[in-house]
Amino acid sequence: MASAVPSEDEILRAVERHVSQRGVPVDLRAPGAAKVSWQSLFEFHVHRSIERRHERQAREKGSPADIATRPTYTDLAAYPVAPPADPAKTYRTRLVREGTVDEEPCDGCVGGRTTCGTCKGRGGMPCPADVECEGCHGGVDACWECDGTGTPRTRRARAGSRPRGPDAPERVTCRRCKRRDVACPTCRGRTMTTCPDCDGTASTPCEECKGSTRTVHVPCGGAGRFTVWTEGVVAHLPDPDEVRLTGPQFAWLKTDALGAWMRAELTGVTDALPDFLEDAHRELIAGHLPARKNEVRRRMTFAYLPLARVEVRGRPDSVYYAFPAVTGIEVARRPSRERVTALVWAAAAVAALVVVVSLTVLR
Numbered sequence: 001m002a003s004a005v006p007s008e009d010e011i012l013r014a015v016e017r018h019v020s021q022r023g024v025p026v027d028l029r030a031p032g033a034a035k036v037s038w039q040s041l042f043e044f045h046v047h048r049s050i051e052r053r054h055e056r057q058a059r060e061k062g063s064p065a066d067i068a069t070r071p072t073y074t075d076l077a078a079y080p081v082a083p084p085a086d087p088a089k090t091y092r093t094r095l096v097r098e099g100t101v102d103e104e105p106c107d108g109c110v111g112g113r114t115t116c117g118t119c120k121g122r123g124g125m126p127c128p129a130d131v132e133c134e135g136c137h138g139g140v141d142a143c144w145e146c147d148g149t150g151t152p153r154t155r156r157a158r159a160g161s162r163p164r165g166p167d168a169p170e171r172v173t174c175r176r177c178k179r180r181d182v183a184c185p186t187c188r189g190r191t192m193t194t195c196p197d198c199d200g201t202a203s204t205p206c207e208e209c210k211g212s213t214r215t216v217h218v219p220c221g222g223a224g225r226f227t228v229w230t231e232g233v234v235a236h237l238p239d240p241d242e243v244r245l246t247g248p249q250f251a252w253l254k255t256d257a258l259g260a261w262m263r264a265e266l267t268g269v270t271d272a273l274p275d276f277l278e279d280a281h282r283e284l285i286a287g288h289l290p291a292r293k294n295e296v297r298r299r300m301t302f303a304y305l306p307l308a309r310v311e312v313r314g315r316p317d318s319v320y321y322a323f324p325a326v327t328g329i330e331v332a333r334r335p336s337r338e339r340v341t342a343l344v345w346a347a348a349a350v351a352a353l354v355v356v357v358s359l360t361v362l363r
């Protein structure tokens, strides 16, 4: 519900109540007792949607699943596209120019596959056929007679050098020197065992191509071809603009939270502006009202909060601000910027209006 602009009388009564709560009752409506100047707050936002149409050469790997069902056109400029629902958002309608869909073979592969880069087309990676025995670690324990060399030392040199404890594993016949009861049971004197990874083949399958020597060609997605066509794009791009007459010096008033703002929203370029606008506001936004080139939709929002600045005779240290709030007229006191004399306060107060006009064009 839009509240009405309070009268000067209502403003003064509210300030009277505010001042009386802190001490002496005052009558501000007596001639010359107070001076009211209006510094109303105003915000205007306009979101325009600007339409742009262009063509581009499109190229996608394989065959895009929906290419046959996309809408087609012959004259992009004449193709009807509804204005966007929300002018603050970006929309793109993608169209296919009739008769331009074609296929191109991929020149970087054969049938969508190329030689595996990991194994260089070998299908496998080199791997040792044999690995060190886990039982004897390839050391002298491989065989107490020949150390895994196949050439036994003299029995004399090693006799009794390896007494077998009660928990020691059984020794077996050495496959190298053929002596009994001397070799590591795991490798039987060989010092090495067959590699479990490649099972002795000296090659493991390439993890990339799983041994097939070829991999999917990424650029064409393994399709071996591309689909090309002429694409028409109808873009609806937001083009926001705003005018604010809400000086940052009023942030302490908490008008955003407390104020009973009058608000209106319009969507038509020629719509009549809200009645609550002051003439100064109409002048401020006049330059933002005409339709821009290729504008297909707009949304304008207006927000207005009457704000009165009240100076009270005999209280040069204070300035009072009053504005309509949901609960009535809100009054707040501020120390005046400088001590003004009784003579000077009668002069016109300088309105500290800050106009922020920012023009942002998003692409």
Ligand SMILES: [Zn+2]
Residues within 6 Å of the ligand: 106, 107, 108, 109, 110, 112, 113, 217, 218, 219, 220, 221, 222, 223, 224, 225
């Ligand atoms: Zn390819």
Ligand SMILES: [Zn+2]
Residues within 6 Å of the ligand: 116, 117, 118, 119, 120, 121, 122, 123, 124, 206, 207, 208, 209, 210, 211, 212, 213, 214
């Ligand atoms: Zn490979």
Ligand SMILES: [Zn+2]
Residues within 6 Å of the ligand: 143, 144, 145, 146, 147, 148, 149, 150, 174, 175, 176, 177, 178, 179, 182, 183, 189
């Ligand atoms: Zn041996």
Ligand SMILES: [Zn+2]
Residues within 6 Å of the ligand: 133, 134, 135, 136, 137, 138, 141, 142, 184, 185, 186, 187, 188, 189, 190, 191, 192
């Ligand atoms: Zn061994």
Ligand SMILES: [Zn+2]
Residues within 6 Å of the ligand: 127, 128, 129, 130, 195, 196, 197, 198, 199, 200, 201, 202, 203
């Ligand atoms: Zn291996």
